[in-house]
Amino acid sequence: MSKSTIERLIYMANQIAANLATSDDPVSATAAHIERYWDPRMKAMIKAYTGNDLTPAAAGAIGRITA
């Protein structure tokens, strides 16, 4: 049942966004979390992702991260 790396990253991004949904600004909070804890390759991979499996908050956050 192991996921591919991109599947895992999408899952992680959605999970972070879901858990930060109650914060003041979920999109910024999710972006800040990913900036703070993901390595550059993971950030670049999720940044390059063009599919539509990300939740709106996660997708918004990933639009803001620098990779």
Added chain:
Amino acid sequence: MGFESQQDFGTPESRSEQLVTLTVDGREVTVPLGTTVMRAAAENGTSIPKLCATDSLKQFGSCRLCLVEIDGVRGTPASCTTPVSAGMVVHTQTPHLQKLRKGVMELYISDHPLDCLTCAANGDCELQDQAGAVGLRDVRYGADATHLGQAKDTSNPYFDFDPSKCIVCSRCVRACDEVQGTLALTIESRGFGSKVSAGLASENFFGSECVSCGACVQACPTATLTEKAVVEIGTPERAVVTTCAYCGVGCTFRAEMRGEQLVRMVPYKDGKANRGHSCVKGRFAWGYATHQERVTKPMIRASISDPWREVSWDEALSYTASELKRIAAQYGKHSLGGITSSRCTNEETFLVQKLVRAGFGNNNVDTCARVCHSPTGYGLAMTFGTSAGTQDFDSVEDSDVILLIGANPTDGHPVFASRMKRRLRGQDGKPPAQLIVVDPRRIDLVHTPHIEAAHHLPLRPGTNVAVLTALAHVIVTEGLANEAFVRERCDWDEYQHWADFVSQERNSPEALAPVTLVDPQELRAAARLYAKGPNSAIYYGLGVTEHSQGSSTVMAIANLAMATGNIGRRGVGVNPLRGQNNVQGACDMGSFPHELSGYRHISDGATRKMFEADWGVSIDPEPGLRIPNMLDAAVDGVFKAIYIQGEDILQSDPDTRHVSAGLAAMECVIVHDLFLNETANYAHVFLPGSTFLEKNGTFTNAERRIQPVRKVMTPINGYEDWEVTQKLAQAMGLDWNYTHPSEIMDEIARLTPTFTGVSFKRLDEEGSLQWPVNDKAPDGTPIMHIDAFVRGKGKFVVTDYVPTDEKTGPRFPLLLTTGRILSQYNVGAQTRRTANVEWHPEDLLEMHPQDAEDRGLKDGDWTKLASRAGETTLRLKVTDRVAPGVVYTTFHHPATQANVVTTDFSDWATNCPEYKVTAVQVSASNGPTDWQEDYEELSERARRIAEPAEPAE
């Protein structure tokens, strides 16, 4: 340091601040009120003969040897039960007393075998000492009725019980009661027939409730209870104070030695974490250090399908360095990484992360805390501002209410559990603390001798956040919050935002009951009890962290403590019970990929600059890979080499198939360990490690206590682990020249604001120090956040319950949760190589009788445990400790492969695996799964060591 037992003052110390002056044998003595005459004399250097008294136990007054004369007092009172009073004049030695004592001693000796010269306690026997002290020269009685010639009970693997040598002083029985709190021992019968018994007369020690903590052996004044090692080797000749390498309690021990041979580990009375107590692991389970399976020579191989080849250290290190350089050149510097160990010292973990950051040139360093307490680091840093527990262990003595969540201290942290049990039974005249247990399983503390939890909330695994939110709902909506504390110490706006959230009807115990399965009335009562306190403390373990909402749960716990004002003084606080001995230290030392020592983020330029100036390198400002991310990157073909010190990720990390795929995809796996562990099946380089007995350094326990680890024997592999890392660094061209771990600690102190006052010299003087130790707190910090939180204002974080995606359904209707057992430790690499396996030879699957009946399974059946990730087989134990719908197992044995079943779900903030919730099905089985069989074959193949080629004659 020569061998001398620690001084025994006879009775416990009095904590009164009021002082009393009396005269003992013509000399004035000033002691605290409540001190006994015996102790007052001992503190003044006068040793009154005694047998039934020892300072770890309350006075008992049965042996009649410690009689004294006191001016103005009739008769000869027992000094152990007589408290001092001002102006008292005591005589400890008079002709009358001498005669009385000699008479008493004569009676004892008349029923004691006179085999002193061949007795295991020869030279270390209080009866022998006291016979000498009272001047006994002749025994007139004893030919008729005696207790001699009784059979020895040798059933316990670590100590013998020889009733013929027993003087029925009851010290063992009292130790089991007062120190350990198990009450396994008793005195059966009465009068002349009195005999120490482990439970029922039909039971031997091994079959009894005895947990082998060793407190009785320690308390015994004769050879009645003696370590088997002393029987075999003889008495020790020197003692070195050091720190246990098992759990996060961090007990201080005296390693009692004969030459370089360890004779026994004896708990150190002045150890501030354990206060003279121990458990079966630290006290007895150290035989792994000299186990025949220990690898002592470095080994290399080009491919994991090859047998190992033993090589010299030089060859191993130059081969490793050349491989690392080749891989960095071929795949880029980010293809390398390392894992530090919570079982190694602070100095060793610091060097491994330094090797990665300064040598490999990236931040791909992680530690096993990833899979245990990383959510603690995240959650407590967010809310309080520092990644550590708030109290010292002594604090529990002042708790009125103890809320225990997802922890099973009697198995996982037994020595602290004994402290907790003392408090839960009431001590020093204080009424007992009340206990609330939040755990899907009925752990021992819910109902144990003299302890009954006020509330047990057996929640559905995976609903911690919902339960904590419901507790907060009750506290806020019933007006039980400590708003004065919150206004003063926390951000008031954030509190209000949080209070509004938890007050919503959807967060009430009643609304959440269908999710949590917890009785709302019971939950409300528990919330009221916690809020009432007045001193309420929270203790938690991996049942909190190892969930998809582990970090949220930690923050929810912190919210609860702040909302009720239970932070910043003795008796309260938020206390993570750390798994491994140095989890706290490994985290403190900058083992995480996103932070440098002292929890400073890698993106912080000023911090990086400090390290860059000290190390003479530039440091990557981007976070590196966490362990699961390393494995993903390995499967993707971009992560190629890993240096793993003292960790067995193949056994301990979730989703074994993914771990093995990741390791198999790497070109250079370097395992630095004591044994060919499971991970080593995939390794290309094996660097033999050293045990805690063979090295100098420090460990930091769950109370942030930095404690010395002292070398008592030469490493049989040749080097301490920090030396091996240094040699690897040197082989890679780094100019490292540490000559002693104290120099590494000096570097840590220089670079870490919370450690500036720490040095080996200071630790030798103080015994231990709790960080922060710096200009603001030169003597360390037993309790944190006293006047203000480290971050300034305490931060309330709204933690909404987000259910795990690991769901039960028709195919996998049960929830598996995992835990530990007393006799085993973590993946069992150490404890499985000791006699502790006698208690726990295999992992068992616990299942409720109803679930077992539904499946036609009975106790002892082989069962197949299957999840969406994989399947394994193990034997069933039917018990109502677990609720219907929940099954439970431990993961101490590699053959069980429990982590083949666990999934890749993890904590949202830290990727800490969700070990505690896996949807499974259980069915009858008639043998191991294909995976187990394949894996066993792989293990056998991977562990082959090539025979050295013999020259032809």
